[in-house]
Amino acid sequence: MATYELNVNGQRKRVNVDPSTPLLWVLREELKLTGTKYGCGISACGACTVHVAGIATRSCVVPVSLIGNRPIVTIEGIGNDRVGRAVQDAWVEKDVVQCGYCQSGQIMSACALLKANPKPTDANIEESMGGNICRCGTYFRIREAIKSASGQLK
């Protein structure tokens, strides 16, 4: 066990966990931030996506010992951000979700895309979202929502 000081959604949090513990489980079980989801544990699905130092990061495979002082933003915090808010609003406006379990990850990936490229093409969208699984299959509305959010972020 080791103690880590994490910067999560702008707040300092101290946790005491085994160094090998993936950030995902630290967020979910130590910090009770369950918005970030466990879908596969091998970074194949994207449900666990958070932002670490601004980079979309698959928290299920990153041991907390490798985080350091890089700031972490989760789905619970992304709404404090102009891009995050626009994306969440677009998701609701376009009625994207079905079961919703993958959507935290989808939204975090979409935010990373729009932060880097506010006017993505269809190809950009497909590439950046290409690693997120939605078993319900809401991909069509995900595309629509990203384009809509992009339109809002002039």
Added chain:
Amino acid sequence: MRATPKVENDMHLNRRSFLRASAAAAGGLVVSLYLDLPTAARERNQVPPAKVYPPDAFVNIRPDGKIVIQVNRLEFGQGIHTGLPRVLADEMDADWTNVIAQLAPAADVYKDPIYGIQLVGGSGSTARSFQQYRELGAKTRAMLVAAAADRWRTTPDQCRTEASVVHGPAGQSATYAELASEAARQPVPTTVRLKNPTEFRLVGKPAKRLDSRPKCDGSLKFGLDLDLPGMKVAVVAHPPVFGGRVKSINDAEARRVEGVLDVFEIPLVRGTGVAIVADKFWPAKQARSRLKVEWDLSGVEAADTAELWSKYRKLGQSPGIVAATQGDPAAIDKIALSNRLVAEYEFPFLAHTPMEPLNTSVRFDGDAAEVWAGSQFQTGDQMAVAEVLGLKPEQVTFHTEMAGGGFGRRAVGDSHVQREAAVIAKRLRGTPIKLVWTREDDVQGGYYRPMHFHRIEVGIGPNGLPVAWRHVIVGQAINADGPFATVAITNGVDVTAVEGVADTNYAIPNFHASIHHPKVNVPVLWWRSVGNSHTAFVMETLIDELATRARMDPFAYRRKLLKPEAKKPLRVLDLLEQASARWRENLPRGHALGVSCHESFGTGVACAVDVSIENKRPRIHRATVAVDCGLAVNPLAVESQFQAGLAFGVSQLMAKGAITLKNGRVEQRNFDGYAPPYIMDAPVAVDVHIVKSVEAPTGCGEPPVPVISPAVVNALARLTGKRYRTLPLVSI
């Protein structure tokens, strides 16, 4: 006036909905909807007894004006959490902006009115609870109006309602919240007037989902997110071959993981396993990876995909148990070989892999228990937990959690996941236990859509239409040895394995379908659209091949061949042809059209796709879908189901979309080896067209799935000249 539709005298089972209309005393229309049950009701000429559903179990009007509606279904993406409240709120004339929906716990009153158990399945939530929720809404309204009438010393017919307000004849008004307690004291009416479809304010209009925002901001809790004081997490080491048993355990290293509380053998539905309980998930998982278990695999069949194909192919060469027969079963043998088409199809095991891995939480207190599960089978699961804990079902409080997908995986007759959790909870009495299945557990844990082999011989007549059809299917009976065996299996035929073939809408003379149900040591289960997942692929690709051979276009051919009573397929073909005309007539070079048409769960669907080949994979540029689901309660939800359901259906085409076994062991572990569709695999653009209808609503959960694979493959056939009869599409 009583009007009963013609009953088809089929030997096999079909699920058509019947409308029985009768006049009500007040001159309005009371409509009762009964889904035709395969055996009992029809054979005994009985109508299922009307059940009484007390409105107060479904509707709670709060003092602040919020109206809380209980949904007697699991919400796992299909939108029922919004849909059924819409129905109730419409008849109730409630202000929709103040409606809150909740998932009801397990209780008698929340059982499916037709099936008599609490469940989600068969794409029937709206179909089977539509009438029920209408009545609940209307009764609630009637009681509110009665209360207002009493208050104002007038009569109910002098009052009208709108947006949670009752208005009296002399300008009086009272909100539902104000009237709630008086209304609760009114007698519940036994009959009630329902709206004419033209009076609907909510039903039939597109509505956004109620659960959207919390699913977008991380606040909505799924079963896996549950956190209770003192809760511990458990994982189970399952045998590598189904039915294996623990021979010995070396848990020294596992116990050394900090946070691990206990390691012990537990009985499973098949065989035995080892439970590990820890403070949190990660130590439990770490401990399991350090656990050394010696397994006893003696006497347990080691299923092997290669061996099964060999066996299935052999079985498929001759007819099995008859599932449907019409005309002369030997007619095919009299047709010249040059006029015969013979085709063999192979379908692999499929896993559901809902995004939220399976989980259940249980706390056992000795004389009572509490369960939290995103279950599609609350009644059965509640009973199973009670059985394990030595309780009566009513001593088990069973909470229905929001679920991250299901596709049938959470509707399991043996309740194996809940049983595992209960066994562990029993040992750690008083401690809430959250049992978690990892994704690996899920991919390797069985309960797959069965493997299937089909062999079809078609005799083609001079006009290019089939004149004889002999169809042999090989595949496990999902319902054998399960709680639905008596309902689903008739004369040895599991209806869920032959649906889509045995009850085909195509008028094929001399039609003979039969099935072999081998027993295989792999647990199997319904996978979204069940039998239609393979039967529609066979039918719609064969029909396409026949149409091509006859030099007829896919619409014309189907029209010629469909039975005239196949109203929904005919309607959707028409609508599809219209709706897709513009792009069909302008396909770019390298693109091809693929068409399919299939009715399942009472809903007719026709699909046209624009496909090209990119990087050796099918690229679905566009899908146009026409749907006849009767009255579309929430057209936005119907559209969503079809847009997304097509993408789900593409699962069957994915290059890594097969579960295979070697020497009893499942070869895939996770999404790296068993890959579902990602965004680029799904249709890029989808437009959905709904036939305008006021017929009884039928489901949209499963109907999208069967049509996409054959449509895509029919398009590929035009591009490559090859016919694709083995799924998944490993190469084109």
Added chain:
Amino acid sequence: MPSNNSNARALSVILVVCSVWSVLTLAGPARGQMSQKSKAGTATRADGLTAWQQIYSVLTHPRCINCHTATNYPQQGDDRHRHFANVIRGPESKGVAGLNCASCHQQANADSTGVPGGHKWHLAPLSMRWQDVNDQPLSSGAVCRAVTDRSKNHGLNGPGLLKHHEEEPLVLWAWNPGRRPDGTMRTPPPLTHAEFVAATRRWIEAGMPCPQGK
């Protein structure tokens, strides 16, 4: 005429230099300057080609070649299949926004989750592809020519290449590739790192010869 003494002295100087060089070589990584000075001595073209084959065996080992693709995707595994989850190269060979290499690969291996890591994990640029677009390794000659082409290899000369092989973190990673998700260790290249560096040195001394032919 040189005196016997000066000849002897010259010879002894050469002998000393050679032996010093040998000692330094055996002792471990030598400095670029040293190998330049010692180029004159020992390695023939044949030696160099042999050394190159050893280098080639490392470069085309999955731990190396999986990131030296000619396509817009990396490979993974000993069977060099396309990396799962549709990860792609991106304009700077670091992935794309939302799906960067760094989205999963951190600065060190994550053995508890089976994800390899190293400093600034990314794909080698297309100029340093060692496969064709059908994922087939290029010939020994083709890889050699790519590696020695200063317009493709970020301007590295012999000493630069040696340093790259000795010190570059992502190169070193191949010999400390971490655990797979199933807990087993990834297989390292067929030579040890020291052998790889030694072969590189010999090859450089020999003038970095490349095999003839395509």
